[in-house]
Amino acid sequence: EDQVTQSPEALRLQEGESSSLNCSYTVSGLRGLFWYRQDPGKGPEFLFTLYSAGEEKEKERLKATLTKKESFLHITAPKPEDSATYLCAVQARHNFNKFYFGSGTKLNVKP
């Protein structure tokens, strides 16, 4: 069964304190792994797509990496505006019309 587990559930950082969020996945043939950001009361907003182990993508203070079993979202020198819930999702080759989401990591960056 395709599934995604994210950890930690919540993370509190001081401004400038770098850290990583984890996304572990089980899928029979990964087609793509996706990271989204969700602000309170809003819909998720797309950040990155990763397709193969070893791939990395960067955007401002965020960098996403992928291995055969997990993905990390590294946050370097975070700012309070990075506070949000970060969601991970996978898409399988056997049915690329379905996306499986993790329950998210709620990040709070304090000034």
Place this chain on the structure above:
Amino acid sequence: NAGVTQTPKFQVLKTGQSMTLQCAQDMNHEYMSWYRQDPGMGLRLIHYSVGAGITDQGEVPNGYNVSRSTTEDFPLRLLSAAPSQTSVYFCASSPGQGTTGELFFGEGSRLTVL
């Protein structure tokens, strides 16, 4: 562009009532889908569509109906609401038949069933 528009934003129903959540997109996307988001459970796929006239079930389809008569609209119908359907509902679309993986989400519809 408005992107993905969901209405209503908030709704309270009594058990057994029916209603329709509306979703419209103006990006000419082939793929549209409905998710529900519950605390601690993440987003779960209810139904999806890869084009007008084509729909299929997701992980949690029971209690929900969909149809797709146009490319732009993908309404979600609750025929007889139950308290277990209290949730936040998100509509999402994607160019192509789900191939890109980048989903564009609406702002959500918060439904409470008493």
